[in-house]
Amino acid sequence: MVYRLGIDVGGTNTDGVLLDEDMNVIYSVKTPTTDDIETGIYRAIEKIVEQATIDTKEINFAMLGTTQCTNAIVERKNLNNVAIIRIGAPAGTAIKPLAGVPQDLKDILGSNMFIIRGGHEFNGSEIASFDEDKVKRIGEQLIGKVDSIAITSIFSPVNKEHEIRAKDILQEVMGDDISISLSSEIGxxxxxxxxxxxxxxxxxxxxxxxxxxxxxxxLEKHGxxxxxxxxxxxxxLMSKAYTLKYPILTVACGPTNSLRGASFLSNNTDAIIVDVGGTTTDIGVLVKGFPxxxxxxxxxxxxxxxxxxxDINSIGLGGGTIIHINEDSFTIGPDSVGHRLHEEAMIFGGNTLTATDVVVGLGLLDLGNRELVSHLKQSLLEDIYKSMIEMVEEAVDKVKTSALDMPVVLVGGGNVLLPTELKGASQVxxxxxxxxxxxxxxxxxxxSGEIEKIFSINKENREEILKKAQQMAIQETINAGANETKVEIVDMEHVPLAYLPGNATRVKVKAAGELALK
Incomplete structure (x- = not known):
């Protein structure tokens, strides 16, 4: 038997699930997320291994989704010492790097900033010759001062020659251990x-x-x-090596995982997903099974x-959302008791009225002790619940691209708060x-793998260039760890850029494939 272990580390809970080779759910678990991450993951895996009673040697694949990179940026914690190099003089010197970035983050990241000669036009021709000597001097200056470098060149998605040359020079000077990020591979x-x-x-x-x-x-501690x-x-998914090269791609993977999981569980590939958590409700749209x-x-x-x-629309409504009452009027959130729901909600003996209390008080959910909210007016609870539903229905309406009703899938720990009938939903x-x-x-x-580049396309070379772009996306997917025999194009778009000369067209291609077993 071949098993898959899936772990998703959220701000409140670390969720785990074990699937067999037929993608059946063998066991699932929720444990509190810990500050060191590893302990929370360890506990989730421990519960799964104990309860599922399987041989750990049969777990062939382990997948992790995490918010840690997002949190590090938002909280300004544990960030690398970064050097910023823009290849763009003299054309790209008017606005300095980090323009518009909040000052607290600029103070952390902006101490080593350089602009050198180079860069390209939209058609790939040089704006100015590349200043290799300046890059060497920068590398010598940065030894021992930084552990990561960000290199950006003008129009590098079209021609990344200068970025690659800068990377080679810096590694020659500073060693191969220095982490270097190239903009042509990210944005x-x-x-x-x-x-x-x-x-x-x-x-x-x-x-x-x-x-x-x-x-x-x-994983190792559990054999x-x-x-x-x-x-x-x-x-x-991406391999560990790919993750360490492009960690920015993990940002917002939590809501995305919920969308993909909802698609799988409901057998819907085109639908609106409503993921109800403890603090927020995230609404996204599935298109052909992908967000x-x-x-x-x-x-x-x-x-x-x-x-x-x-494309996620988040609203301040979750299981722990606090309901503020002022005589016969009320406001819903956006503050929440979050993971403290079992201590602070009224149905558990607390003093805070939450969205969960409202649903239990109306008899729509059997949880905690309903008697603890029996003193609240039913008419008030009904008005609050109606407003909660309207918040969700409005958020669903906002993500639509047409007036037609669409299937809606409810997931997340707080999905039991919502009814199985919603305006705008063809089926819930x-x-x-x-x-x-x-x-x-x-x-x-x-x-998966994805490329986005500007090409000069005309009637004669159109098919050839689009085929080339598809092959580039497929190769990116294989490099990320896919089985080369099971990769296919899942999305492609090409948009003419009228503001650029020479039949310039932005081509974006995405491919996806099954995991390579070796």
Whole structure:
């Protein structure tokens, strides 16, 4: 028997699930997330191994989804010492790197910043010759001062020659152990946003390494020698080596895992997913089984970036959301008791009225002691519950692209708060094991690869260039750990750029495939 172990580390809980080779859920668990991550993961694995009573040698694959890289950026903790190099003089000197970045983060990341000659036009031709000597001097200057470098060149998604040359020179001077992030491999067109994404990627290398090592240590302590993968925010997996190179791609993988898990559990590939947690409800859209990606620049920890992110609409409503009552009026959240629900909610003997108390008080959920909320007016509870449902229905409406009703899937630990009928929903699904949809999403994920470049396309070369782009995406997928015989193109778009000359077209291709067994 071949088993898959899926772990998703959230801010409140660490969820785990064990699947057999037919993708049946053997056992699932929720444990509190710990500060050191490893302990929480260890406890989740321990419970699964004990309760599932299986031979740990039969666990062949282990997948981890984590919020640690996101948290490090938002909380400004444990970030690398980063050097920032922009290849763009004299054309790209008007706006300095980290422009618009919050001052507290700029103070942490902006002490080693350089702009050198080089860069390319949209068609790949040089703006200026590359200053190799300056890069060598920078490398000598940085020895012992930084452990990570972010390199960004103008229009490098079209021509990354200068970025690659800069990386080679820096490694010659500083050694191969220095971590170097190239913008051409991380962000899309748009210099400042791509540069920001690259800097953030360089800043969380060590956080990703500690998280990966913690996961492997927790597995090793239980005698599990599985092939390890990490979840990225497009709903697919990457190897440890790939994760340590592109840790920024783990950002927002939690909501994505929930979407993928919901798709699997409900057998829906095109639907709206409502993931109800303890503090927020995240609403996303599945398109052909994968999360719809955001089409706009995304802010992460106050930093504007343009790397891929799932299109998620979050509202301040969850199981622990606090209901504030002032005589006969009320407000819902956005504050929450979070993981303290079992201590602070009224139905558990606490003094705080939460969304869960409201649902129990109306007799819609059997949890805790309903008598502890019996003194509350039923009419008031009904009004509060109606407002809660309207919040969700409005959020669902906002993610739609048409007025047509769509299937809605309810998952997450707080999904029992919502009814099985919602405005705008053609049908509402509440699948079994939906409370650990995020862990299931991590366990079932495929490997993917994606490229985004600008090409000069005309009638004569169109098919040839699109085929070339597809092959590049397939190769990226294989490099990430996919079986080369089971990779297929799952999405492709090509948009003419009218503001650029020469039939310039932005081509974006995504491929996905099954895990390679070797």
């Amino acid at each position: 899309s067109i748009g210099l400042l946003e791509r540069e920001n994404a690259t800097i953030l990627n360089a800043s969380i290398i060590d956080v990703a390494r500690r998280t990966a090592d913690g996961f492997e240590n927790a 599990i020698k599985a092939k390890v993968f990490f979840c990225q925010n497009d709903g697919t 719809r990606q955001s089409s706009i620049a995304v802010e992460l920890g106050g930093v504007r970036t343009n790397f891929r992110m799932p 699904f509440r699948p079994n094991n939906g409370h650990v949809a995020n862990a299931i999403g991590s366990a079932i994920s495929q490997i």
